[in-house]
Amino acid sequence: MTPHEQLLRLVHTGLLRTASILVPRTARAEWLSEWRSELWHVRQSADVARRAREGIAFCLGAFPDALCLRRLAQQDRTPIPPFHGSAAQCLLALSAVLAASYALSLLLPGVNAESHASKYQISPDVILIQGSSSSDDTVPTISAEEFRAWKQRRQRYFDNFAFYRIASNQPVTAVNSGVHWKIAHASPNLFTLLGLEEQLSLPRVGADEKTPALVLSERIWRRDFHANPEIVGTAIRVDNRTVRVAGIMPFGTWRLPGDADVWLLEPDSENAGKGFALAHLTRLGTSAMLGDRVPITSNNSDDSNDYWGETFRERTRGPQRKLLVHVVSRRAGSARGHVSFTARVQLLHA
Amino acid sequence: MALEPKLSHTAAIILQAIGGGFIYGFSIMEMTGLPSGTVYPAMRRLERDDLIRSQWERQSIADAEQRPARKYYKLTAAGRSTLEASRKRYPLLDRLIPSEEAKSR
Numbered sequence: 049m050t051p052h053e054q055l056l057r058l059v060h061t062g063l064l065r066t067a068s069i070l071v072p073r074t075a076r077a078e079w080l081s082e083w084r085s086e087l088w089h090v091r092q093s094a095d096v097a098r099r100a101r102e103g104i105a106f107c108l109g110a111f112p113d114a115l116c117l118r119r120l121a122q123q124d125r126t127p128i129p130p131f132h133g134s135a136a137q138c139l140l141a142l143s144a145v146l147a148a149s150y151a152l153s154l155l156l157p158g159v160n161a162e163s164h165a166s167k168y169q170i171s172p173d174v175i176l177i178q179g180s181s182s183s184d185d186t187v188p189t190i191s192a193e194e195f196r197a198w199k200q201r202r203q204r205y206f207d208n209f210a211f212y213r214i215a216s217n218q219p220v221t222a223v224n225s226g227v228h229w230k231i232a233h234a235s236p237n238l239f240t241l242l243g244l245e246e247q248l249s250l251p252r253v254g255a256d257e258k259t260p261a262l263v264l265s266e267r268i269w270r271r272d273f274h275a276n277p278e279i280v281g282t283a284i285r286v287d288n289r290t291v292r293v294a295g296i297m298p299f300g301t302w303r304l305p306g307d308a309d310v311w312l313l314e315p316d317s318e319n320a321g322k323g324f325a326l327a328h329l330t331r332l333g334t335s336a337m338l339g340d341r342v343p344i345t346s347n348n349s350d351d352s353n354d355y356w357g358e359t360f361r362e363r364t365r366g367p368q369r370k371l372l373v374h375v376v377s378r379r380a381g382s383a384r385g386h387v388s389f390t391a392r393v394q395l396l397h398a
Numbered sequence: 399m400a401l402e403p404k405l406s407h408t409a410a411i412i413l414q415a416i417g418g419g420f421i422y423g424f425s426i427m428e429m430t431g432l433p434s435g436t437v438y439p440a441m442r443r444l445e446r447d448d449l450i451r452s453q454w455e456r457q458s459i460a461d462a463e464q465r466p467a468r469k470y471y472k473l474t475a476a477g478r479s480t481l482e483a484s485r486k487r488y489p490l491l492d493r494l495i496p497s498e499e500a501k502s503r
Binding site: 106108111 | 422424433435439442443446466
């Protein structure tokens with residue numbers, strides 16, 4: 049090989065190497081191999097006089113090729129969506145709207161608690177006792193005296209009772225915050241009976257605890273205490289009484305009749321007026337419940353009163369299950385009559 | 399029915415050359431008279447559009463012939479149908495580079 053030919057080879061190689069810098073790194077080695085191979089054929093095809101001219105012209109063509117590969121690689125990095133204006137695009141947009149709506153709905157107060165209703169399930173062995181004279185279960189029908197009488201007597205169907213009464217007409221002033229609350233005056237064992245004590249992280253109230261416990265609704269906790277977690281355990285003045293904040297009731301947890309801002313757990317002897325009674329079923333009581341509702345009779349020395357006992361299954365179902373039950377019951381139509389029971393539960397009066 | 403891409407005259411000539419059995423870059427250059435700076439970028443675009451497919455020759459074949467391995471190109475099914483459409487658009491293509499079918503007639 050003559051020095052001239054050697055120099056030509058160096059120029060060819062230099063040109064190809066320089067052009068290869070423009071080629072994307074991943075394709076560079078293969079690109080260079082192809083051009084070297086092709087250059088070999090160019091050299092073989094021409095005589096010595098033409099090699100110089102044709103070889104250099106050929107290698108100069110590597111630059112537009114390298115630039116072309118570079119442009120194609122850049123286009124691959126930013127592909128135009130193939131579904132532009134298509135059904136797939138509509139589905140994607142709808143999915144995005146649905147996802148955004150769901151995310152937004154979770155930010156609404158109570159929605160999260162509704163969707164996680166199973167977390168706050170009331171014990172299935174607990175029923176709400178209501179007077180049979182009222183079909184509206186939001187109206188308090190049980191007097192504190194009646195409740196105390198049932199509680200004092202040993203019962204066959206029930207082994208525990210709780211009572212609450214909501215002072216809804218006369219809002220009570222919380223002295224240290226200067227605001228009005230709707231207070232549910234409740235038995236100290238209310239949340240224990242409902243099976244919510246641990247779920248609400250309420251401390252167990254000792255027998256020697258003389259300061260009544262107060263459970264704040266999340267709404268009040270945020271509004272009047274600025275969501276301060278330190279408030280739990282501190283004593284505050286409510287209606288000229290010192291009470292201790294025992295916990296916070298999350299949005300949507302309270303599913304019993306009556307809307308309260310706070311729950312004041314105080315001895316039953318201090319309660320008066322009409323409210324709501326809850327009872328925990330014994331094994332015998334559970335066997336008497338063949339559905340979600342059972343008739344109850346209370347006998348005393350003068351006469352007998354009729355009541356209804358109702359479980360909380362319907363109240364504590366999540367929104368999806370509620371909808372399902374509603375749809376099924378509508379489809380059942382007139383075939384779905386009232387639920388009948390084989391047993392009538394008896395409440396023993398003191 | 400899928401729309402076939404409309405090729406430029408140069409791209410159609412290169413496709414016709416590949417369809418005519420000129421299956422590596424330098425042979426296409428020789429057949430068409432087009433410079434390397436035109437042929438190779440055109441082949442990159444044809445390959446991107448799935449009209450042609452490339453494959454390296456086996457090294458043993460190249461070694462036996464004492465030359466570097468070549469990168470061969472061949473038409474895909476889409477390339478054949480596009481070439482067919484291009485022949486209607488450019489009726490002289492077959493005269494410039496006879497296709498394999500024309501040669502065998």
